Amino acid sequence: MTVSATSPINQTSSTQGSTSAGRTRLAENFDMFLTLLTTQLKNQDPTAPMDSNQFMAQLVQMTSVEQQIAGNELLTQLVANTGTNLGSVVSLIGKEVRAETDEARLSNGEAKWGYNLPVAAADVKIEVLDAQGIPVRTIAAGEADRKAGDHSFVWDGKSDSGAKQPDGPYTLRVTAKDSSNETVTSSVFVQGVVTGVQQEGGLGLITVNGGKVPLSAVSDIKLVEAPTEPDDTDTSGSGDDSATDPDPTNPADQTSA
Numbered sequence: 001m002t003v004s005a006t007s008p009i010n011q012t013s014s015t016q017g018s019t020s021a022g023r024t025r026l027a028e029n030f031d032m033f034l035t036l037l038t039t040q041l042k043n044q045d046p047t048a049p050m051d052s053n054q055f056m057a058q059l060v061q062m063t064s065v066e067q068q069i070a071g072n073e074l075l076t077q078l079v080a081n082t083g084t085n086l087g088s089v090v091s092l093i094g095k096e097v098r099a100e101t102d103e104a105r106l107s108n109g110e111a112k113w114g115y116n117l118p119v120a121a122a123d124v125k126i127e128v129l130d131a132q133g134i135p136v137r138t139i140a141a142g143e144a145d146r147k148a149g150d151h152s153f154v155w156d157g158k159s160d161s162g163a164k165q166p167d168g169p170y171t172l173r174v175t176a177k178d179s180s181n182e183t184v185t186s187s188v189f190v191q192g193v194v195t196g197v198q199q200e201g202g203l204g205l206i207t208v209n210g211g212k213v214p215l216s217a218v219s220d221i222k223l224v225e226a227p228t229e230p231d232d233t234d235t236s237g238s239g240d241d242s243a244t245d246p247d248p249t250n251p252a253d254q255t256s257a
Contacts, residue, residue, distance in 0.1 A: 117148050123177045173188075
């Protein structure tokens, strides 16, 4: 069964903007307050100094405002974590998804991608790029992998020279040409079972094949069907298994190796 993709959970709240602006104004006012306080101390009459309780009241007021803004920031973060349907996204764990991204993680000597060709191509070059964008493995696709449709690609984690590459994120680049040497537009994706959900900096991320994928990149969700158990029920009507054993003397029961 296929379920439509979820909507992105990373949304910018207007509350965050107002809280940031409030903290900026508070910093400006606090600097001004310190300037005025210093000026008052310098210019007060030594024979009739100002009441220290006034200074304390002003400090308490500034501190209360600062604490209120900090509380607003914590509340904003709480609303972001709950109001963005992060809890409902947890239900994706254990489901198979397809995400339109060219980044996958190499782990235990394996990284998996998929790519799509809208039409058949005469030449397809597949490149695996490291975190710096430098190609570490280049492969020419075979005839079957140049046909129109989806194709899977599994990298063994080795460079062109056969050196084992370190685990981490890698990018897949597919360059396709038709028989007229015109570019065939291709798309790269990752597909696998979701094993984790998290939020970083307001961005919803899911873990697929060991790599972090933005939730907004998910284009397809499928329910993973549980494997069916084999039926061990004896339907022969007899407990004697010899009735179904092949007879080596019967030509009809003989098969070639």
